[in-house]
Amino acid sequence: MQVEKYLNEIAEREGTVHLTLIDPASQSPEEAAAMAFAAAQGGTDAIMIGGSTGAGGVLLDQTISKIKEVIDLPIILFPGSASGVSAYADAIFFMSLLNSRDINYITGNQVMGAPLVYKSGIEAISMAYIIIEPGGTVGWVGDARLIPKNKPEIAVAYSLAGKYLGMHYTYLETGSGADGPATPQMIASVKHALGNNMLIVGGGIRDAETARKCVQSGADMIVTGTVVEETSDVTGKIRELVSAIKK
Numbered sequence: 001m002q003v004e005k006y007l008n009e010i011a012e013r014e015g016t017v018h019l020t021l022i023d024p025a026s027q028s029p030e031e032a033a034a035m036a037f038a039a040a041q042g043g044t045d046a047i048m049i050g051g052s053t054g055a056g057g058v059l060l061d062q063t064i065s066k067i068k069e070v071i072d073l074p075i076i077l078f079p080g081s082a083s084g085v086s087a088y089a090d091a092i093f094f095m096s097l098l099n100s101r102d103i104n105y106i107t108g109n110q111v112m113g114a115p116l117v118y119k120s121g122i123e124a125i126s127m128a129y130i131i132i133e134p135g136g137t138v139g140w141v142g143d144a145r146l147i148p149k150n151k152p153e154i155a156v157a158y159s160l161a162g163k164y165l166g167m168h169y170t171y172l173e174t175g176s177g178a179d180g181p182a183t184p185q186m187i188a189s190v191k192h193a194l195g196n197n198m199l200i201v202g203g204g205i206r207d208a209e210t211a212r213k214c215v216q217s218g219a220d221m222i223v224t225g226t227v228v229e230e231t232s233d234v235t236g237k238i239r240e241l242v243s244a245i246k247k
């Protein structure tokens with residue numbers, strides 16, 4: 001429970017958690033380590049590692065070990081499949097894509113990955129993963145029945161189902177590189193239904209204003225990936241986002 005406790009305590013103390021997503025397929029392990037170092041300087045709380053395509057094996061392990069050489073922040077796996085499990089990480093978002101049509105994303109990869117998580121001793125953090133329009137690559141890969149962005153009640157129903165199944169975290173995802181995150185109305189409705197359960201929001205968050213709106217609507221944690229990959233000043237960008245969302 002160490003990493004989950006760490007995140008929940010930050011949410012409690014500072015109002016919000018900032019997570020930086022690094023895709024091991026997008027750059028070399030050394031470049032990933034430089035990004036993670038810069039993100040840590042900017043005040044991010046933890047690093048998420050994953051991608052919807054080709055994010056496993058030696059490259060994943062090396063990326064995590066290089067990052068661990070330069071920072072002390074928790075490294076949390078964000079797996080696109082069972083091959084996204086690595087013993088080098090501290091924890092894994094052990095998620096089920098609740099609105100997938102494909103059983104492999106609901107329980108299949110989890111069954112293949114669970115023994116690896118058990119053997120490696122990394123911490124599993126249970127999470128309901130819910131994909132909203134437009135959904136991006138992850139929506140396509142995960143064969144999600146995308147939730148229309150103007151239908152908060154459907155997102156609420158999925159979030160409650162996840163909570164009643166015992167999942168501690170709920171992730172509202174619009175897809176990496178989306179035009180924006182879930183609407184304030186959807187975030188507010190879902191958080192209201194979840195109560196104390198943690199709500200993560202990600203997809204298309206690029207600036208302080210958008211991040212702040214998510215948090216004011218009820219997000220407990222904000223994920224940014226693309227903006228960090230694209231900026232030339234990672235520390236400055238993270239600092240901008242972090243100072244917008246923390247109290």
Ligand SMILES: CC(C)=CCC/C(C)=C/CC/C(C)=C/CC/C(C)=C/COP(=O)(O)OP(=O)(O)O
Pocket residue numbers: 021023049050051052053078079080081082085093094095096097105106109110113114129136137138141142176225
């Ligand atoms: C718990 C275990 C072992 C597996 C879970 C498997 C599930 C449910 C996967 C959900 C569907 C999926 C493909 C998720 C990928 C999550 C992810 C890492 C998305 C973001 O990746 P980016 O690399 O930013 O996006 P692109 O792929 O678009 O670049």
Ligand SMILES: O=P(O)(O)OC[C@@H](O)CO
Pocket residue numbers: 021138173174175176177178201202203204205223224225226227
């Ligand atoms: O790359 P971005 O758009 O920041 O999205 C992050 C995350 O929600 C993707 O899983």
Ligand SMILES: [Mg+2]
Pocket residue numbers: 023026051052176
């Ligand atoms: Mg990617």
